[in-house]
Amino acid sequence: MKDQDTKSLSNTQRAVRDLRRMILSGELAAGTDHLESELAETLGMSRTPIREAALMLESKGLLEMRPRKGVRILPVSSDDMREIYDILTELESLAAQRAAEAGYSESQLAVLAGSIAKMDQAIEAEDLEAWAEADELFHQELVRLGGNKRVEAIVAMMSDQVRRARATTLFIRPLPVKSNEDHRIVFQAISEGRPDAARERHREHRLQAQAMLCGILEKHRLNSL
Amino acid sequence: MKDQDTKSLSNTQRAVRDLRRMILSGELAAGTDHLESELAETLGMSRTPIREAALMLESKGLLEMRPRKGVRILPVSSDDMREIYDILTELESLAAQRAAEAGYSESQLAVLAGSIAKMDQAIEAEDLEAWAEADELFHQELVRLGGNKRVEAIVAMMSDQVRRARATTLFIRPLPVKSNEDHRIVFQAISEGRPDAARERHREHRLQAQAMLCGILEKHRLNSL
DNA sequence: GCATTTATTTGCGTATACATTAAAGAATGC
DNA sequence: GCATTCTTTAATGTATACGCAAATAAATGC
Numbered sequence A, B: 001m002k003d004q005d006t007k008s009l010s011n012t013q014r015a016v017r018d019l020r021r022m023i024l025s026g027e028l029a030a031g032t033d034h035l036e037s038e039l040a041e042t043l044g045m046s047r048t049p050i051r052e053a054a055l056m057l058e059s060k061g062l063l064e065m066r067p068r069k070g071v072r073i074l075p076v077s078s079d080d081m082r083e084i085y086d087i088l089t090e091l092e093s094l095a096a097q098r099a100a101e102a103g104y105s106e107s108q109l110a111v112l113a114g115s116i117a118k119m120d121q122a123i124e125a126e127d128l129e130a131w132a133e134a135d136e137l138f139h140q141e142l143v144r145l146g147g148n149k150r151v152e153a154i155v156a157m158m159s160d161q162v163r164r165a166r167a168t169t170l171f172i173r174p175l176p177v178k179s180n181e182d183h184r185i186v187f188q189a190i191s192e193g194r195p196d197a198a199r200e201r202h203r204e205h206r207l208q209a210q211a212m213l214c215g216i217l218e219k220h221r222l223n224s225l
Numbered sequence C: 001g002c003a004t005t006t007a008t009t010t011g012c013g014t015a016t017a018c019a020t021t022a023a024a025g026a027a028t029g030c
Numbered sequence D: 001g002c003a004t005t006c007t008t009t010a011a012t013g014t015a016t017a018c019g020c021a022a023a024t025a026a027a028t029g030c
Helices: A002-008 A011-025 A036-043 A047-059 A078-102 A107-124 A128-146 A149-169 A177-191 A195-219 B002-008 B011-025 B036-043 B047-059 B078-102 B107-124 B128-146 B149-169 B177-191 B195-219
Strands: A063-066 A070-073 B063-066 B070-073
Touching (some): A011 A047, A036 A047, A036 A070, A047 A063, A047 B047, A078 A149, A078 B078, A078 B149, A107 A177, A128 A149, A128 A177, A149 B149, A177 A195, B011 B036, B011 B047, B011 B149, B036 B047, B036 B070, B047 B063, B078 B128, B078 B177, B078 B195, B107 B128, B107 B177, B128 B177, B149 B195
Antiparallel strands (some): A063 A070, B063 B070
16 A cells, blocks of 8 residues: 555655645745755655646745745745635635535534544643644535535645644644634534525634734744744 | 747746647637647647646646646536636635725726726627626736735636636627626725625625526536536 | 457656756956 | 956756556457
């Protein structure tokens, strides 16, 4: 299985996966520059697949290719954060509405319910990493249930762009107790088939998250993550 | 000037520009496959810049690279249309709201006003091509005024994906008289600084456009444009 | 004839070589 | 000592070559 991963994936695909991972983990720090040839050597391949991977990651907003300056890992400012959260707010709210309209069965909502349970457990255990992971799953699954592939892709893209920042803010922000209540309310609205409520409640949830996060960033002068 | 365009642009950039143009114009028809080497010969360059351009256009949703089958120009089904218009509805409405919040001066709204005037003229002259062009300008400028670069990029991407379809529907749809009224109302709300009104009116406008377009597509069984 | 296997072809993925050009450093004139 | 031009360097953009795997055609067995 794992062998197949390494075997059957093209170098370009591996480069995309690895570079993405290195960016999200901070191994390639925001704001730093890297020559194509360096990255090629690091990943043990030639420049060609590196360039192709960089091109893709560029259109996903994770980096920027600047002639002669190398590949620049894009930092995320608090203004960027605002832009991104504005988009997440709109598109996820739409997804919540659509999910409620779809009339999913209990079993079809199992993953969503599960993610909420995991968040509750994580809060109880005060395990913020676990909470963040479950939170991500909730939002991802919500969007999937929304049934719009393009929304899914855009939300995934935007989520990638803020993941680094989240790692930082996670330990500054208040315990996300309120956030969990929100999730439950949104879930309730979806499972009861109330589109408008699902939409509005999720919208409020996101707006609050945005205000909280951007507030933290500005307060702590964290201007490029 | 034009010399500089040809000179200073890299082949990859030219390939992106030319392929995009060929796709939007229908010269590369939806659903058709094209070998990398064919495209390379057509554009008079090697496969390398073609591949890079194709990679970019792939992430913009205009085509798909399938090993051994060539580059496939993606068709747009009426389901796709729905997805895309859902996104346009949400993001443009947000832009309208933000534009109204920004409190732009009359001169800053000149382009937007101009596009409306052009649409009125076009309707009077029953010049649908001109109307479509001005309509596009309106939406593009609206989004620009919204002040969110990422929204701008996403909307541009989605607009590209439906442009082909629009060319087809343009001569089937009813004269866009109602559409022009909508634009004026949205403009009014923005210039008077009423964010909620701007948002809601634009939202309605988009929802109607979507219903109309998707209705036409399904009625005429136009399922892949 | 049909299925299955074996050649053959063909297009892609990738490495590599080279041309190009922007940036950095050296040298010249003032 | 400063500005300017020339040289050099180095990283990119692009062409090209080649191995490999998938699709097609041919051939073989039944």
